[in-house]
Amino acid sequence: MSRNSQVDQVYDIFESLGGVLDGKVEYWDALYDSQSQCIIAKDKVEEQISTPKLAGVILRAFKDGIWFSSSSYQVDKKTLVDMAKKLVKPAPKPGTKIKLQALKTEKTDQELPVKKDPTKIPLEDKLEDVRRVYKACGAVDKRIINVRVRHLDTRIERVFANSEGSLMRQVVIRTRLLVYPVAREGDKVRADFITWGKTKGYETYEERDIEELAKEPAKSAIELLGAKTPPSGEFTVVVDGYMAGTIAHESFGHGLEADQVIRDRSYLSSLVGEKVASKQATIIDSSVLPGGYGSYVFDDEGVLAKENVLVENGILKGFLHDRLTSSILGSEPTSSSRVESFLTRHNVRMSNTYFAPGDMTLEELLEPVKYGVMLIHASFGMEDPLGGGIQCTSSKGYMIENGVATTPLSEIALSGKVLDLLKNIDGVGKEFETGSGTCGKGSEDFIPVGDGGGHLRIKKAIISGG
Amino acid sequence: MRTDMDKYQRLFRKAKIAEYDIYRLKVTINEVQLRGFDVDIVREPVETLGFGMRVLSREGELVGIGLSSCSQESELETCIENAKLFSTLNKQKMKYEFTQSKRDSSVATVDKAIRDNPVETINDYTRSLLDYLKDEAQSGSSVKPTFGKIRTYLFETALENSAGLAKKKAETYFYLELALKVSDGVKLAEFWPRKYKRRISDLKVEELMPHWIKLAKDTLDAKMAPAGQMSVIMNPESLCDAIVPTVGFHAAGEQKLKNQTVFDKGKVVASEELSIMDDGLLDYALMSAPFDDEGNPQQQTSIINKGVFENFIYDQKHALMLNEKSTGNGIKTQPSANPVNKHTFAVVNNPTNISIKPGNLSFDQLVSEVKDGVLIEQFSWLYPDPFSSGFSTEIRNAYLIKNGEITQPLKGGMVAGKVFDLVKNISGISNSARIESGATAFSIVAPYIRFENVTVAGK
Numbered sequence: 001m002s003r004n005s006q007v008d009q010v011y012d013i014f015e016s017l018g019g020v021l022d023g024k025v026e027y028w029d030a031l032y033d034s035q036s037q038c039i040i041a042k043d044k045v046e047e048q049i050s051t052p053k054l055a056g057v058i059l060r061a062f063k064d065g066i067w068f069s070s071s072s073y074q075v076d077k078k079t080l081v082d083m084a085k086k087l088v089k090p091a092p093k094p095g096t097k098i099k100l101q102a103l104k105t106e107k108t109d110q111e112l113p114v115k116k117d118p119t120k121i122p123l124e125d126k127l128e129d130v131r132r133v134y135k136a137c138g139a140v141d142k143r144i145i146n147v148r149v150r151h152l153d154t155r156i157e158r159v160f161a162n163s164e165g166s167l168m169r170q171v172v173i174r175t176r177l178l179v180y181p182v183a184r185e186g187d188k189v190r191a192d193f194i195t196w197g198k199t200k201g202y203e204t205y206e207e208r209d210i211e212e213l214a215k216e217p218a219k220s221a222i223e224l225l226g227a228k229t230p231p232s233g234e235f236t237v238v239v240d241g242y243m244a245g246t247i248a249h250e251s252f253g254h255g256l257e258a259d260q261v262i263r264d265r266s267y268l269s270s271l272v273g274e275k276v277a278s279k280q281a282t283i284i285d286s287s288v289l290p291g292g293y294g295s296y297v298f299d300d301e302g303v304l305a306k307e308n309v310l311v312e313n314g315i316l317k318g319f320l321h322d323r324l325t326s327s328i329l330g331s332e333p334t335s336s337s338r339v340e341s342f343l344t345r346h347n348v349r350m351s352n353t354y355f356a357p358g359d360m361t362l363e364e365l366l367e368p369v370k371y372g373v374m375l376i377h378a379s380f381g382m383e384d385p386l387g388g389g390i391q392c393t394s395s396k397g398y399m400i401e402n403g404v405a406t407t408p409l410s411e412i413a414l415s416g417k418v419l420d421l422l423k424n425i426d427g428v429g430k431e432f433e434t435g436s437g438t439c440g441k442g443s444e445d446f447i448p449v450g451d452g453g454g455h456l457r458i459k460k461a462i463i464s465g466g
Numbered sequence: 467m468r469t470d471m472d473k474y475q476r477l478f479r480k481a482k483i484a485e486y487d488i489y490r491l492k493v494t495i496n497e498v499q500l501r502g503f504d505v506d507i508v509r510e511p512v513e514t515l516g517f518g519m520r521v522l523s524r525e526g527e528l529v530g531i532g533l534s535s536c537s538q539e540s541e542l543e544t545c546i547e548n549a550k551l552f553s554t555l556n557k558q559k560m561k562y563e564f565t566q567s568k569r570d571s572s573v574a575t576v577d578k579a580i581r582d583n584p585v586e587t588i589n590d591y592t593r594s595l596l597d598y599l600k601d602e603a604q605s606g607s608s609v610k611p612t613f614g615k616i617r618t619y620l621f622e623t624a625l626e627n628s629a630g631l632a633k634k635k636a637e638t639y640f641y642l643e644l645a646l647k648v649s650d651g652v653k654l655a656e657f658w659p660r661k662y663k664r665r666i667s668d669l670k671v672e673e674l675m676p677h678w679i680k681l682a683k684d685t686l687d688a689k690m691a692p693a694g695q696m697s698v699i700m701n702p703e704s705l706c707d708a709i710v711p712t713v714g715f716h717a718a719g720e721q722k723l724k725n726q727t728v729f730d731k732g733k734v735v736a737s738e739e740l741s742i743m744d745d746g747l748l749d750y751a752l753m754s755a756p757f758d759d760e761g762n763p764q765q766q767t768s769i770i771n772k773g774v775f776e777n778f779i780y781d782q783k784h785a786l787m788l789n790e791k792s793t794g795n796g797i798k799t800q801p802s803a804n805p806v807n808k809h810t811f812a813v814v815n816n817p818t819n820i821s822i823k824p825g826n827l828s829f830d831q832l833v834s835e836v837k838d839g840v841l842i843e844q845f846s847w848l849y850p851d852p853f854s855s856g857f858s859t860e861i862r863n864a865y866l867i868k869n870g871e872i873t874q875p876l877k878g879g880m881v882a883g884k885v886f887d888l889v890k891n892i893s894g895i896s897n898s899a900r901i902e903s904g905a906t907a908f909s910i911v912a913p914y915i916r917f918e919n920v921t922v923a924g925k
Contacts, residue, residue, distance in 0.1 A: 041812075044724060045787075047556035050533035051548055052810035053541065056514060067507040073514045073537050127555055146724050182853060187728050189853045224854075232693070232882070232923035263501055265612040265645060267654070343512055343806055345499070382847030382860075386612070386647060386656040389878060391846045391860040411851060413858035415880050415923075438802045442643065443660060443905050446802045464858050464880040464923035 006034070006075070007159060007169065010057075013077045014161035017059070020084040022163060025061035025068075027100050028087070029162035031300055032057050032075065033342040038118065040130045040151040044138075047130075049123065056342035061087040065098045067324075071342050101327040105164050106304065110297045111171035114201025118153035118175055121202050126151055129205065136211035137181050140218035143225065145189075147218070148180040153202070154448075160302040170297035174448060175204040176436050179214045183221040190224040190410075192217040192377065192395055197436025198291040199448075220377070220396060227408040230397060230465030236372035237414070237461040238365050241355075241433040243378045243394050245451030248283050249353040249439065250381025251390040251418040256285075256310055256318075257336070257348040258325035260385040267388035267419075268316065276316045277422035282356035283311040285320060287335050292352035293436035293450035300346055301337040308334045310353075311422075322348045340445045347441050355453030358428025365427045365457045372400040373463055375412050378435070383442075390418045409465065416462040429455030471626045474517070474542060478628070481546050485522035487564050487627035489759065489798075491515070491809040493619060496584040498592045500614035503600065505592075510585055516809035517542060518798070522562060523553035530557035535810040561786040564627040570756040571763045571794075574749040577665040580638040584618040587666055592616050594671045595644075602679060608649050609679050612656075615643040618666070619806070631761045639752070640666045646682040655685035655877070657863055659844065662903040664750040681843055681863050684875040691861050691879030691924035697839030697893070698881060698920040699832060699867070702912035705822065706904030707848035708857070709912070712885040713742060714817035715852040717769045717777075718795070719784035726853065728886065729775045737892035739825055742770040744779050745911060746794050746818035751901050752909035753818040757794065760813055764794035769820075781815040794818070821911040825895025832894050832916050834870040840922060841865045841872060842881070849906050850885050858882035861924075879924025891918045 010032040021028040034055040041048040056073040057080060070083045118126075130149050137147045153175045160168045176197030183190050194217040198204040239247070260266040268276070277283075287305035289295050298304050301323050309317050321329070322337035325348060338349040366374070375394035382391045393413045398405035414421070434452030471488065478486045495512040498505060516537045523530040532552030536545040579587045599611055619639040626632045643660040657678055663669050700708065721727035729735055746764025748754050757763050760782045768776045780788070781796030795818060798811040833841065846860035858880050866874040896913040903909060 045720075046531075046558060046560065046783075048531070048533060048812055049552035049556055050535065050810070050812065051552075052535045052807070053545075054514075054516070054537050054807060054810070056537065066505050069507055069509045069512075071509070071512040071514075073516075123551070123555060146726060182724075182726055184725065189726055189728060191851070191853045232880070232921070259501075259613075263612040263645075265647065265656075340804060341807075343493075343495070343514055343804065345497075345507055345509060379851075380847065380849055384846065384860075384862075386645070386654060386658075387862075387877070389846065389860060389862075393849070393858060395851070410854070411856045411858060413860070413880055413882070415860050415878070440802065442658075444804070446804070462923075464882045464921070 007157065010075060010159045013080050014159065014167065016077065017080065017084050018163065020081055021061060021088060024088040025063045027062040027163050028060060029160065029301065030057060030059050031342065032159040034157045035154065035341060037152060037154045040126050041149065042130050042134050043148045044146045049127065054341055058339065058342045059083050059087060062100055069345065098328060100323055103164060103333065106166040106168055106302055108168040108298060112173065112199060112297060114173050116202035118173065118202045119155060129210065133177065133179060133210050133214045137179055137214035137218045140215050141222045143183045143185055143222055144181050144218050145184045146182040150178040152176045160298065162302055166302045168298055168302050172199060172296050173201055174199050174293060175202055177205065177210060179217055181218040181221045183225050185225045188225055190221050192220040192224060195436050197293050199293055199295040200291050223408045224396060224410060227410040230373060230409040230412045230463060232464040234460050234462055236369050236457065236459050237463060238369065238372065238374045238400065238455055238457045240376040241431065241452045241454055242435045243375050243392060244355045244453035244456045245353065245435055246378040246381040246392045247421065248355055248453060249350055249449065249451040250383055250392060252283065252422065253285060253350045253353045254383035255385045255388065256320050258319040258321045258329060259348040261319055262325050262328050265386045267386060271316050272318055274316055275314050276419055277311055277314040278425040279314040280358060280428050281311055281314055281422055281425050284309055284356060285350050285353045287351035289352040289450065292434060293448050294351035299335040299337045300339045303333045303335040305335045320348055320350065322346060338447050340447050344445050347445060349441065349447055350439065350449055352434060352450035354434055354451055355428060355456065357430050357432040357454040359430050360427050362429055362431065362455050365429055365455050366400055366405065367403040369400045370402055373409065373412065374398040374400050374405050375414065388418050390414055390416055390421060411465065413464050414461060415464065421458055421461060424459040424461065425456050426459055427457035431455065471624055471632065475626060477542055477546055481550060483521050483546065483550055485564060485628050487520050487625065489518040489809055490624045492622045493806045495617060495619050496588055497615065497617040498588055500611055502611060503596060514806055516807065517545065518809035519545060519549050521549040521553045523557060525557055527559050528557035529560050529562050530554055531562060533812055562783050563786065564629045565631060565761045565782055566629040567631065567762050569763050570633065571747050571765060573747045573754045573756055575637040575664060575754055577638045577640065579666055580618045580640060581620055581636065588616050588618055591666060598671050598675050609646055609682050612645045612647045615641060617641040625761050627761065633757055633761055635756055637755065638664055640669060642669050646678055648682045648686050650686055653686055655682060655688065657682040657685060660905065662752055664752065685863055685877055688875040688877035691840060691864065691876045691922050693924045694922060695919045696922055697836045697916055697918055699839065699841045699914055699916045701843060701914055702900055702902040702910060703904050704842050704845055704848060705912045705915060706902055706910035707906045708850060708885050710817060710820050710907035710910060711852050712850050712855040713769065714820055717779055717817065718815040719778045719780040719788055719790065720815035722778050723784055723787055731775060733775045734773055735775045736770055736773040736889035738773040739892050739895050740770055740773055740889055741823035743768050743821045744795065744817045745821035748819055748821065748911060751819040751911055752903055758796045759798040760796035762792040762794045762796060764818055767793045779817060781813055784815050819909045819911050822899060822913060824897045824899045824913040826897055827894045829896050829914055832896050832914055833867055833872060835894065836867040837869060839867040840876060841867055847905060855885035857885065879922060882921045882923060888917045888920065892916065893918045
């Protein structure tokens with residue numbers, strides 16, 4: 001463990017906050033957030049190396065049913081004690097009376113293990129890897145006119161303390177590669193991308209041959225130059241693991257964030273214990289998935305990370321909670337309270353959200369489909385917690401004809417109602433994969449998450465092309 | 467002239483760095499969030515300070531640019547040494563020099579109420595909003611807020627460089643996000659808008675709420691959109707998400723240099739009705755500023771004039787590499803990243819405010835000429851591919867237009883196509899534009915536009 005003097009100072013300051021806040025508010029907590037990154041980006045014109053750093057503290061107090069919060073980049077005792085004093089001022093107008101449930105005191109000091117600490121890898125070596133990937137991708141075809149490569153390693157260190165005596169520290173390191181080739185033929189310009197990211201160290205790049213990995217989106221971008229516009233309407237579709245993950249996360253998971261339940265804004269509020277999906281569907285959110293891009297030691301309210309089964313064999317099991325929602329709804333916190341940084345508020349969020357793998361091969365999933373569509377390479381999705389609508393988009397696809405993937409298709413969107421879609425799953429693949437990305441709450445507060453699963457075969461899915 | 471940034475400049479000289487710039491950003495945020503009619507959280511204040519710097523190394527025609535950033539003054543010396551090191555590692559054949567421009571453009575970007583008294587301003591607004599919504603509820607309406615965010619920002623930027631540039635600017639923003647739910651006992655519906663403005667007075671509760679409440683109520687009776695090729699009228703917010711990431715992307719000098727643009731000077735790229743300008747100088751528009759993030763004065767640049775592509779927009783680097791002049795379009799940008807951390811971002815050749823010239827039709831005329839069509843109020847998430855301009859997005863709140871009349875509310879179904887095909891099929895533009903933000907893109911000044919032969923996938 002390598003605690004630096006800044007963190008020792010944070011421990012000292014946090015231990016002194018009780019003198020200001022204890023007994024004057026119902027509950028308080030403090031979160032020190034330090035984030036340092038190394039970004040190496042390259043394309044045909046330039047290379048960029050940068051090492052952004054952020055650090056600061058969020059201080060929160062709960063009283064009269066309201067959170068009062070203040071954040072500062074100044075991590076010194078005077079600033080934080082002054083902030084704390086301002087938080088004990090009486091609330092101008094009490095809100096709904098809510099009592100936060102007490103949780104047990106936690107003492108943790110843990111760094112998620114990495115084999116190769118990226119901060120110890122020489123910059124020259126990282127730059128060379130980025131150049132190798134760039135070259136491998138660009139060499140696939142003369143029609144690849146540019147390649148963007150972006151390496152990112154992030155070290156997040158957080159220290160948490162609260163009025164219950166918890167004092168916790170974690171260090172989480174993530175490593176991620178993005179390869180984004182652009183193909184051109186005449187006036188037609190098409191691009192595809194691939195990401196490879198883990199909550200791991202630089203060994204992430206040893207788990208796959210990153211030069212071979214980089215060729216995949218280049219071949220795909222070339223194929224997209226000749227791709228057809230997808231048909232629109234109702235089809236049997238087969239989606240890859242990344243699309244499955246986007247469905248699990250965007251279309252379904254956001255509706256299970258219990259802040260939406262206490263806002264009376266989730267279409268899933270009354271469905272716990274009910275069948276919401278085909279019995280072949282099991283959906284999990286786990287912040288302890290080894291290497292998962294959304295994994296951590298504890299959430300930003302000091303609750304130790306855990307696995308939460310959201311749907312088991314088609315039955316809805318429960319919601320994702322923070323301290324407030326679990327208090328109001330009489331549940332246990334699920335380690336789902338996360339902040340983007342010290343500059344944003346705590347929200348109920350997912351971590352690694354995925355369909356549990358099934359037992360079918362891709363060939364077995366495709367075989368009975370006479371005329372359908374395959375969607376691969378999830379590009380984005382958007383939540384609709386109240387309406388239960390779905391919008392998940394893949395950057396590419398194929399027609400399925402007589403059990404075989406045939407004509408390449410350009411961008412495809414899935415639409416309709418999530419529950420209709422989930423109930424129409426009739427096959428789950430066994431090849432499990434999870435992707436790495438960032439997730440916004442609405443259109444802000446971006447945090448690292450993982451999502452994935454096996455291939456899914458879904459009947460009567462509504463699709464349209466872009 | 468001595469400035470408060472002099473002490474930082476001395477650190478570069480101490481490190482024997484000849485060419486550099488340093489960008490200091492202080493951001494103050496205040497916010498109230500609502501849960502139903504109750505206050506959920508009060509955040510006051512949220513403060514951050516950050517430094518971003520660029521260092522140049524030269525070796526003949528090779529130039530290296532090192533970027534580094536930090537949030538503490540105590541880390542500045544390390545940060546400068548890092549930038550210096552990075553600039554020696556990535557030298558390439560390119561042109562770059564820091565701007566010497568002393569000129570600034572004049573433009574209004576500050577709401578004094580937000581700058582001087584943010585807490586009271588937010589509290590007054592919150593009270594006014596809640597009073598309005600409570601009155602609505604007491605009148606028997608089932609419309610209620612499920613959550614809301616009322617937030618102010620003050621951005622204070624200082625930029626200096628080794629070429630003698632020393633500039634400062636202040637900018638304010640007001641953010642309102644509100645989810646309005648309506649129920650008839652069986653069905654549920656929602657309107658969930660998000661808006662940024664420079665001034666709080668641009669989002670007056672009594673002007674906004676009647677329309678937003680109507681949209682929520684109407685969505686309760688919504689049906690899925692029909693299927694087929696038809697007229698689609700997009701509102702300014704939707705146009706922001708459609709036009710900025712596509713036209714704005716292909717109009718950048720960077721894409722010209724990289725052969726990634728489909729635009730060329732003199733090429734017909736849109737219907738004759740369409741004229742688009744990059745307008746960095748419109749008072750209180752969201753990306754207006756006296757200078758861009760490299761210190762070049764912002765300006766107005768015609769991009770498309772009567773359907774013909776006229777000019778690329780340039781940041782400093784791409785202007786130099788293409789023997790052009792900067793148009794004030796060097797903007798610190800990073801996708802899916804919080805703009806309060808923009809001191810950490812690289813400068814990107816991006817548009818400021820994409821401004822679409824209004825046409826000559828009233829909104830009513832725009833609608834009255836439609837036989838079969840859809841009026842879009844809100845998409846779920848319109849996020850076109852910047853290269854192909856392809857998109858496919860779900861309809862959240864819309865209306866069916868039949869024989870010139872707005873009729874049935876719509877929710878569900880998709881609108882799909884390529885933005886570059888849409889802009890070649892414009893049949894009408896309304897006669898007034900407004901400053902808006904989108905869900906995925908940040909700033910536009912736009913009227914309503916009617917497109918023909920658009921694919922709608924519904925029932």
